[in-house]
Amino acid sequence: MNSEFTIAVHSLVYLASRPDRMATSDAIARNVNTHPSRIRKVMSLLRKQGYIATKEGIGGGYLLECLPENATLADIYRATSIGSIKPNWCSGDKQGNCSIASQMAAVMDEIFSDTEKKMLQHLEEMTVRDVLERVRIAHR
Amino acid sequence: MNSEFTIAVHSLVYLASRPDRMATSDAIARNVNTHPSRIRKVMSLLRKQGYIATKEGIGGGYLLECLPENATLADIYRATSIGSIKPNWCSGDKQGNCSIASQMAAVMDEIFSDTEKKMLQHLEEMTVRDVLERVRIAHR
DNA sequence: CCATACTGTTATTCTAATGGTTACAGTTGA
DNA sequence: TCAACTGTAACCATTAGAATAACAGTATGG
Numbered sequence: 354m355n356s357e358f359t360i361a362v363h364s365l366v367y368l369a370s371r372p373d374r375m376a377t378s379d380a381i382a383r384n385v386n387t388h389p390s391r392i393r394k395v396m397s398l399l400r401k402q403g404y405i406a407t408k409e410g411i412g413g414g415y416l417l418e419c420l421p422e423n424a425t426l427a428d429i430y431r432a433t434s435i436g437s438i439k440p441n442w443c444s445g446d447k448q449g450n451c452s453i454a455s456q457m458a459a460v461m462d463e464i465f466s467d468t469e470k471k472m473l474q475h476l477e478e479m480t481v482r483d484v485l486e487r488v489r490i491a492h493r
Numbered sequence: 494m495n496s497e498f499t500i501a502v503h504s505l506v507y508l509a510s511r512p513d514r515m516a517t518s519d520a521i522a523r524n525v526n527t528h529p530s531r532i533r534k535v536m537s538l539l540r541k542q543g544y545i546a547t548k549e550g551i552g553g554g555y556l557l558e559c560l561p562e563n564a565t566l567a568d569i570y571r572a573t574s575i576g577s578i579k580p581n582w583c584s585g586d587k588q589g590n591c592s593i594a595s596q597m598a599a600v601m602d603e604i605f606s607d608t609e610k611k612m613l614q615h616l617e618e619m620t621v622r623d624v625l626e627r628v629r630i631a632h633r
Numbered sequence: 634c635c636a637t638a639c640t641g642t643t644a645t646t647c648t649a650a651t652g653g654t655t656a657c658a659g660t661t662g663a
Numbered sequence: 664t665c666a667a668c669t670g671t672a673a674c675c676a677t678t679a680g681a682a683t684a685a686c687a688g689t690a691t692g693g
Contacts, residue, residue, distance in 0.1 A: 354494075354605070356582035356651080363584040363597050370593055377668070384594045385584045388653050393669060410661025413668045426604070438578070441650080442496040442681075444503040444525045452632035453510055453625075454524045457503050460627045464566070464619065465494070468612055475611040479604065485593075487600045492592035496680080517639070528682050533640060550690025553639045581679080582652075634693100641688075650679075660669075 355437040360385055360395045361429045365404065365481045366488065369421040377414035395433060402432045421482035427473045429481075438472065439465040495577040500525055500535045501569045505544065505621045506628065509561040517554035535573060542572045561622035567613045569621075578612065579605040 363385045368374050378396065382389040396415050399405050404424055406416045445457040503525045508514050518536065522529040536555050539545050544564055546556045585597040 354578055354580050356580040356584075359580060359582065359584050359601055362601065363593070366597070367593055379668090384591060386586050386594070387584070389669095390654070390671090391652070394671080397670065407669065408661085409659075409667095409669045411663070411665095411667045413661070415669090438494055440494050440496040440499060440680095442499065444496075444499050444527070446526050451524060453503070453507055453628055454526070456628045456631040457506070459631055460624060461499055461502065463627070464624070468615055471615040472608055472612055475608055484600060484604070487603075488593055488596045491596040491599060519639090529640095530642090530683070531681070534642080537641070547640065548690080549638095549640045549688075551638045552691070553689085555640090580651095636693090637691085639688105639690080641686100643685090643687105645682100645684075647682075648680080651677080653674100653676075655674075656672090658670085658672105661667090663664105663666090 355434045357395050357398070358430055358434040358437075360387065360391065361399055361433045362426060362481070362484060364392060364395065364415075365399070365417065365421070365424060365429065366485050368405070368415065368417040369481050369485050374417040375414050381415070398432050399429070402428070404428070404432070421485060422480050424481040425477050426479045426481075426484070427476035430473065430476050436469070438469045495574040497535050497538070498570055498574040498577075500527065500531065501539055501573045502566060502621070502624060504532060504535065504555075505539070505557065505561070505564060505569065506625050508545070508555060508557040509621050509625050514557040515554050521555070538572050539569070542568070544568070544572070561625060562620050564621040565617050566619045566621075566624070567616035570613065570616050576609070578609045 364381050367381055367384050368376055378389040378392040382392045385392065396405060400407055404419050406418045408414060408416065439462065443458040445454040447455055447458060449455050504521050507521055507524050508516055518529040518532040522532045525532065536545060540547055544559050546558045548554060548556065579602065583598040584601070585594040587595055587598060589595050
């Protein structure tokens with residue numbers, strides 16, 4: 354799996370932990386330990402789904418728009434990494450006349466897509482608030 | 494996810510489809526569309542778990558040792574790709590004193606590991622025989 | 634017992650994916 | 664208008680992944 358999911362979850366948890374629920378890409382990047390530009394790219398995806406709002410200009414940054422208990426990890430996964438469970442590489446040969454070689458890629462595709470759905474059902478049960486809780490408990 | 498899982502499933506399905514349940518790495522590689530050496534590497538993993546037997550020397554190759562209806566995709570995933578759901582990249586800074594930055598990696602680790610377990614529960618319900626069936630149905 | 638046809642494994646090379654960095658235009662408030 | 668932000672795209676560096684080569688080990692048939 355793609356690490357933009359990790360970055361997105363971390364960023365939202367970080368925002369949720371702040372009293373004003375705001376931070377700049379720079380502050381988030383320092384906490385996440387990556388480049389501000391990468392944060393901005395991921396935040397862009399989250400903004401398009403309405404989980405955060407952006408304020409440009411001086412005193413700007415990112416603001417958590419949703420309640421931490423309403424943002425599920427499934428939402429975040431869908432916004433950042435859908436399809437990433439499937440490897441890029443495909444086996445077989447679609448054009449060939451062997452039934453296995455020609456159909457395997459399509460069948461595996463279905464299997465990966467079904468598996469991802471199950472994964473999402475599980476991620477549906479965890480929210481940004483839950484993750485923040487877990488972080489705080491782990492910190493003791 | 495790692496494509497060795499795909500190669501392993503494809504190879505086992507291919508073996509299951511053969512009347513004698515045998516094939517050389519060369520024949521499997523042609524069907525899967527990769528290099529024989531890669532097949533041998535993956536088959537080595539499957540052999541260690543007892544799903545196939547190897548015969549070296551002339552007339553040798555790989556033999557399906559289990560019943561196709563007993564080999565689940567979860568078994569194959571465990572043999573080839575366990576842990577591959579988790580990205581290599583980790584956020585935060587374990588040494589730092591911010592509770593979020595220092596704990597996030599561990600919490601995400603747990604989340605990925607739980608998610609992988611759910612995935613395995615789903616893969617548990619599909620066998621090599623089922624995949625072969627699906628391939629045959631898709632071929633019509 | 635030797636030539637042949639296999640597997641097992643490691644090392645090397647090539648390619649694609651990923652993450653880091655830079656650059657710069659656009660936006661906003663003091 | 665300047666300074667502090669975001670939005671994006673482009674580029675570079677690193678790493679992971681796949682293909683290939685190489686060769687030792689093993690079994691079989693002549």
